[in-house]
Structures are given as structure tokens and as C-alpha cells.
Amino acid sequence: MKSHFRRQHTFSLIALGAFGVGMLITSATPTQAADDQPTLSMPKINPERGKMLFAERGCVVCHSVNNVGGTSGPSLDASNLNIPREPFEFFARMWRGADAMLHLQQADLGYQIDFSGQDIADIFAFVQDGEVQERFTQSDLPAHIGEIIDNGPSIPAD
DSSP states (O other): OOOOOOOOSSOOEEEEOSSSSOEEEEOSSOEEOTTSOEEOOOOOOOHHHHHHHHHHTTHHHHOEETTEEOSSSOOOOGGGOOSOSSHHHHHHHHHHTHHHHHHHIIIIISSOOOOOHHHHHHHHHHHHOHHHHHTOOGGGSOHHHHHHHHHOOSSOOO
């Protein structure tokens, strides 16, 4: 009998720590549905929490949203995002840029950003939510992140 996967409202993801940026993968042990078929679990997502993480963790140092942030990485404005609005493609692109992101994190922040799977799911929700992005302003930035942006990136944009 061929197994099939279903969406559920409760999501569980784990972050792959090998590159430290967190790659989203499904839980190693799928939950069992009432009919004993494995299901795919996905996290509940929170774009407001994603907005806070985007600023506090330092994503905004390299990526801009609503004209706030750096230019070392691509803009993540929902209104002009040129990537599919599905999480696995978004994370695949993050994964392909992991080496550069880690280098920039060390250069600009002095440390590697650490994310849980839930953190990345919430940041993805923020990147997709134009309404929440419209409320993202300089005042959302912690002082130390604002200073890093004001001083410019350590590595110039291409």
C-alpha cells in the first residue's frame, strides 16, 4: 500500500545545524494519522514573530524589507519577491547561499546566527506577508543591529 502525506495544522520541523543557518527538513518520525498512514507535519507559522526575529537575529543587516536593512543580500519584500511562495524552494535557496551567509554573519555580526526550525518557519511567514512587512520600520531594529547597518556591510555588495 502506497503511503501518502497530509497537511496538519501542527507542524514539527528540525533545523539542520551543519551550516548553522538552519535548513528545514521534515521530522524524522512522521506522525501517524487515524488510518495509520504517515503524515507530514508542518509548523504553525507566525509572521509577527518572524518580523521580530528578522530584526533581532540580524537578517536585516544583509536583507531589506520595506526599505529597511542592508543590500548585501537580496531584498525580501513580499511585493517584489521573485521566488516561489513555497517554503522548500525558499529554504533551498538559503541552503545554496549558506557559505556566503555564514561568511557575512561572521564579518558583520561577529557570530553565526542560530535558528530553530520554528524560527525559520516564522521568518518565512514574515517574508511572505506584505501586510506585516508594511509595519516593519527602523524602530523595529535593536540598537546594535541599527549601528551595524549604519556603518555599512563589511563586504561590499556585488
